[in-house]
Amino acid sequence: MIDLKGDNLCEGRDLRADVKSCLETEYLPQYLHERRWFASKGGSPPLVTIKEAISMEPAGGPVLLFIEERTQRPQMYFVPVGIKRSPTAPSNVPYICEVQLVTGRGYLVDALEDTSLFVDLMSAFEHAQENGSLSKLGLKLERAAGFPTKVTASDVRRLGTEQSNSSLQVSSALFKAFRKLEGGLHPELEMARYLSGPGHFANTPRLLGSLEKLYPHPITLCLVQKMIENRGNAWDIVCQFVSRQNSKNRAQLLELAALLGSRTANLHTALALGVETEFSAEPILREDIAKWIADLYKNVNNSLDALVGHPSEACQRLVTRREELYSAIRDLSPPRVHSLKSRLHGDFHLGQVLVTSDDVFIIDFEGEPMRTFAERRAKYPPMKDIAGLLRSFDYVVATIDGTGNRNLNSEVAATIHEAKRQFLETYRAEASGFPESINEANALLRLFMFEKTFYEIRYEIYNRPGWVDIPVAGALALLDGKISLFDG
Known part of the structure; x- marks a missing residue:
């Protein structure tokens, strides 16, 4: 418990020194360690420093904490907090710590976890905007x-x-x-x-x-x-379609796959036609290909090193094929490239698509979370997004495969294969910047299928280790030439 010796965290605009020290050493490390959005999930609770605290009006209102994790590569986190005044601990939201107020007891709570504190936060932003104090707070x-x-x-x-x-x-x-x-x-x-x-x-x-x-x-x-009113995201709906195999669901899945192909083509067209430099297409240079392949070498090497000693039989099979992988990567470079590169979604998968009654909406354009902002803003061939969605379809098969129903598994794999073909055919027909050469398109798609699969391996190792066999199986399939490509 922190004794506030008053009713708020701050003295004037500044976080009180004793409160700051207690939060940094006793309470925030454990709280952050248990959050899904906190990057350093393994090991012991982190060492942290509150780098800045912005106190919103009125006094005793929300405080915006900017918390730095002290590592070799410091990382900053945003935690707006408020005091929930109650003699008993909140039962439905996590709290950071108990606090003693002049008026009784309370709990320090993340304002994004509690409805009443979030309302206070929104009101504070609105009030500060209207009275002109928001800019003074930076x-x-x-x-x-x-x-x-x-x-x-x-x-x-x-x-x-x-x-x-x-x-x-x-x-x-x-x-x-x-x-x-x-x-x-x-x-x-x-x-x-x-x-x-x-x-x-x-x-x-x-x-x-x-x-x-x-x-x-x-x-x-x-x-x-x-807010988009929707039936759910495409991942959930595709899983529903394929887990209940019948002619109606199959037809609806293929219709959805075609719509995904169409809207993905529309998106890529929009992202390539901007007059601003950041949103205009550019020619792919040989230096780009060389960099993408060099990055892939590095990612493959790091992924395989992380899999050494893994108990999974599939992981060990992939590790033993290291030299074969290196040889496959050397063959990924297209002989000639006339395609364009542009901004992309960057983390495209079925979960990033909302399905409405008659359309789909693409959401969450922040890019892959393990990459820097500069990497997420970089321009790539549209095939990078296409690879992401194809790998998402593969994850559907692997997820259903976990049910242990062999007959269903084979049907699911066949149905998903049809859906991927429908997606690719529609995309090719409607994408304004599709490569003139189908061989070039497939060479780029193959390159980014490898890139995405090994990104997934690293992501699963660090975030969902129980899922790592899914992308490992995908990497083995790529090595064996099992890949969905555009038809010639």
Whole structure:
């Protein structure tokens, strides 16, 4: 317990020194260690420093904590907190610590985990924007028509399980707070501004607003988008279709796959036609190919090293084929490349697609979480996104395979193969920048299928070790030439 000797965390605008010390040494390390969005999940609780605390009005209101994990490569996290005044611990939300107030006991709680504290947070942002104090705090709030105002508890709904960010539905808007911070404009905010504006891509949620910290350098903290009423994400719906095999579900799956191909083609067209330098297509250079293959060598080597000694039989089979892998990578370079590179979704999979009654909407443009902002903003051939979605279809087969129903498994694999073919055929027919040479398209797709599969291996090792056999099986299949490609 922390004795606040008052009713708030701060003295004036500054976090009290004794409160800061207690939080850093006793309470925040364990709290962060247990969060899904905290990157360093293994080992012991981290060493942390509160680098900055921004106290919002009124006094005793929300405090924005910027917490640095002290490692060789320091990482900053965003945790807005508030005091929940109650004699008993909250039963439905995690809390950071108990606090003693002049008026009784309370609990320090993450404001993104508690509805009443989140309402206080939104009210504080709105009040500071209107009275002009927000800029004095080093914050910038942008609001467009549809941005939620005068939020009440009945407007707020938490969405699903905790992910790498924290998302809440607020009236008809989606509020997303980025937990792991990096300097500069966040790729998802940059993409949302472009696609909602000059990109004119209708099949993504419209941007309603954003919150940025301006000093000592710009950092994106939150964004707000229009909520899309939907039947669920494409991952869940595809799994439903294939786990209940019948002619109606098969037809609906192929229809969905075609729609995915069409909307993916529309997206890639929008991302290649921008007049701004950041959103215009460029020729692929030989130096690009050389870099992508060199990066793949490095990732394959690191992945195989991490798999040495793994108890899985599949992992050991892949490790023993190291030299064969190196040989396969050497053969991945296309002889000639006339295609273009552009900005992409960057982490495209079935879970990033919302399915409505008659359409699909593509969401979450922040890119692969293990990559830096610079890497996520880099331009690539559209085949990188295509590889991501094909690998997502493969994950469906592997997930259903876990049921142990052999007859269902073989049917699922055949149905998913048809769905992938439908997706590829529709994409090829509608993508304005599709390569003139089918051989070139397939060479690039093969390269990025290897790249995505080994990214997945590293991701699963560090985040979901029980799933690592799925991408390992995918890597073995690639080595054996089992890959979905565009038909010639």
